[in-house]
Structures are given as C-alpha cells and as structure tokens.
Amino acid sequence: xxxxxxxxxxxxxxxxxxxxxxxPFSFGLSKARLILDNLEEIKKFVEENKQL
Numbered sequence: 170x171x172x173x174x175x176x177x178x179x180x181x182x183x184x185x186x187x188x189x190x191x192x193p194f195s196f197g198l199s200k201a202r203l204i205l206d207n208l209e210e211i212k213k214f215v216e217e218n219k220q221l
Contacts, residue, residue, distance in 0.1 A: 170190075172183040176197065183195040196204070204211065 170185040170187060172185070174181050174183055174195075176195075179197055181195050181197045182201065183193045185193045
C-alpha cells in the first residue's frame with residue numbers, strides 16, 4: 170500500500186504493509202533518488218538475505 174502526503178510542504182511517499190501498519194516507511198524526494206540510484210544493490214541485498 171502506498172500513500173502520498175506532505176511533510177513541511179514537501180512531497181513524501183508512505184509505504185505500508187497493510188492498512189493497519191503501525192510502522193510505515195516514509196521518505197521524500199531526496200531519499201527516493203538515493204534509492205533509485207542504488208536499486209540494483211538493494212535488490213542484491215534482498216536476494217542474498219532471502220532466508221531471513
């Protein structure tokens with residue numbers, strides 16, 4: 170589940186596992202760019218740690 174919102178007048182994304190997620194993950198444009206720039210390394214990290 171993804172929501173869009175604002176924090177101090179700037180856009181943010183909020184990622185939730187479900188509607189009742191008590192600890193959503195939120196980030197703004199700067200972190201979104203950082204994630205995109207490192208997406209392959211993030212995918213590799215997830216793949217290497219699947220069993221956990």
